[in-house]
Amino acid sequence: MAPLNAQAHPSDAADPDIATRPVDPAAGAVWDLLSAVHDPEIPVLTIADIGILRRVEVAADGHPVVTITPTYSGCPAMDTISQDIHTHLAAHGHPDAEVRTVLLPAWTTDWMTEDGRTKLEAYGIAPPTGRSAVHGSGSGPISLTLSVRCPNCGSTDTREMSHFGSTSCKALWVCQACAEPFDHFKVH
Amino acid sequence: MSFATIDSATKQSAGTAITAEEIAEGLHEGHTASPDVARYALTLGDDALILAQRLGWWISRAPEMEEDIALGNIALDLLGHARFLLTYAGSADGRTEDDLAYFRTEEEFRSCRLVEQPNGDFAHTIARQLLFSQYAYLLYRELAGSADSVLGAIADKALKEVAYHRDHATQWTLRLGDGTEESHRRMQEAIEHVWPYLEELFTDEDLHDRLEGIAVRPSSLRAEFDAHVADVLAAATLEVPQVPQAMAYGGVRSGAASEHRGFILAEMQSLAVRHPGATW
Numbered sequence: 095m096a097p098l099n100a101q102a103h104p105s106d107a108a109d110p111d112i113a114t115r116p117v118d119p120a121a122g123a124v125w126d127l128l129s130a131v132h133d134p135e136i137p138v139l140t141i142a143d144i145g146i147l148r149r150v151e152v153a154a155d156g157h158p159v160v161t162i163t164p165t166y167s168g169c170p171a172m173d174t175i176s177q178d179i180h181t182h183l184a185a186h187g188h189p190d191a192e193v194r195t196v197l198l199p200a201w202t203t204d205w206m207t208e209d210g211r212t213k214l215e216a217y218g219i220a221p222p223t224g225r226s227a228v229h230g231s232g233s234g235p236i237s238l239t240l241s242v243r244c245p246n247c248g249s250t251d252t253r254e255m256s257h258f259g260s261t262s263c264k265a266l267w268v269c270q271a272c273a274e275p276f277d278h279f280k281v282h
Numbered sequence: 283m284s285f286a287t288i289d290s291a292t293k294q295s296a297g298t299a300i301t302a303e304e305i306a307e308g309l310h311e312g313h314t315a316s317p318d319v320a321r322y323a324l325t326l327g328d329d330a331l332i333l334a335q336r337l338g339w340w341i342s343r344a345p346e347m348e349e350d351i352a353l354g355n356i357a358l359d360l361l362g363h364a365r366f367l368l369t370y371a372g373s374a375d376g377r378t379e380d381d382l383a384y385f386r387t388e389e390e391f392r393s394c395r396l397v398e399q400p401n402g403d404f405a406h407t408i409a410r411q412l413l414f415s416q417y418a419y420l421l422y423r424e425l426a427g428s429a430d431s432v433l434g435a436i437a438d439k440a441l442k443e444v445a446y447h448r449d450h451a452t453q454w455t456l457r458l459g460d461g462t463e464e465s466h467r468r469m470q471e472a473i474e475h476v477w478p479y480l481e482e483l484f485t486d487e488d489l490h491d492r493l494e495g496i497a498v499r500p501s502s503l504r505a506e507f508d509a510h511v512a513d514v515l516a517a518a519t520l521e522v523p524q525v526p527q528a529m530a531y532g533g534v535r536s537g538a539a540s541e542h543r544g545f546i547l548a549e550m551q552s553l554a555v556r557h558p559g560a561t562w
Binding site: 164166167168169170196197198199200201202226255256257258259260262266282 | 348349351352354355356358359360361362363365366431434435436438439440441442443446449450
């Protein structure tokens with residue numbers, strides 16, 4: 095299993111909210127183990143790729159403390175992710191791992207790794223385009239989205255069918271060039 | 283996960299729901315809501331919970347499949363807000379989100395009448411969404427700066443989601459209002475139907491005085507709300523309703539319910555009440 099670093103978006107190098115692999119060797123080893131824990135809804139992405147994995151620490155008594163954050167408030171995958179972390183760490187010598195959930199700072203697609211974006215597109219889901227607007231949409235009556243590239247044919251002649259898709263984090267788009275509908279991991 | 287340690291009538295498994303302690307983690311270890319903060323969180327949480335329950339009805343019944351998904355997604359976001367807020371409210375006296383959602387009576391809920399209004403036709407649901415999502419957007423934007431770090435964190439998270447809800451309702455209002463003669467007529471009628479329940483959302487209470495700096499003063503949101511909704515209605519060729527406000531019962535958020543609340547609760551609570559402690 096390849097060690098996984100939370101690679102920052104190049105322009106985000108200084109963003110203090112981007113999670114990174116801990117320097118502490120014990121915590122770093124747990125972080126690497128978690129590269130085998132994937133999002134149950136989008137199995138090509140690890141929880142670090144999406145930015146759900148916030149922190150790994152090792153408590154004084156040696157048990158790992160893993161901190162995650164939900165993508166959306168109602169995300170039903172959080173329970174599964176938490177159980178998957180427990181199960182995976184237990185199978186690798188950490189039966190006493192603790193999983194915590196935090197809300198602040200609120201998750202944003204800006205935390206998705208470059209690697210994650212590449213994997214998403216190869217999987218047929220258009221990755222988030224552009225950066226999230228701080229604190230919601232602008233002041234106009236309708237929010238605008240940058241053009242989204244079709245993950246099937248590469249055309250940018252695409253349009254949104256619905257803001258809402260098969261999971262909270264995705265929207266439904268369709269390509270006008272190849273006529274294929276596709277999911278877009280929306281900027282959030 | 284610390285759920286197993288909470289003495290609860292309804293949660294017998296070591297569930298993995300987010301607890302108040304976890305919400306507050308990194309901010310205030312062991313932080314629990316004061317009685318006033320709990321009361322405030324309960325009103326916000328009840329609004330979100332009841333509206334989530336209302337919107338969930340549309341799944342498989344919306345005019346098109348994309349709308350089944352959209353309204354279901356919005357309901358899911360609201361349910362997430364309700365879970366955080368009720369969990370936090372319950373931290374004041376050791377109750378869980380499930381205790382509060384399933385084992386309170388009609389009189390104990392604090393939801394506003396707007397969210398209790400029946401779904402009606404699609405236009406009625408969109409009209410209710412337009413008003414509630416704009417209110418929620420302004421509310422959470424202010425609450426994100428609350429002196430209470432837990433409320434602030436919940437609001438910060440919710441804000442980005444209700445911005446989508448607002449956009450969804452706005453787009454449908456434009457389409458229906460500025461659509462056919464029939465869609466225009468029904469959208470106008472729908473706006474007039476939900477309009478009488480607005481005042482309740484913007485009425486200050488003693489509670490807001492006591493929670494200065496923590497709670498958002500409802501009246502402070504009204505001007506921006508009115509301006510934004512008037513803009514959307516004008517763009518949709520709809521009139522701002524001139525109808526009286528339904529301020530019956532004298533008090534707001536007093537537990538005096540619309541006549542619809544009991545029916546929603548009966549449906550929402552039936553499984554948990556019949557099978558206390560059931561898990562799946």
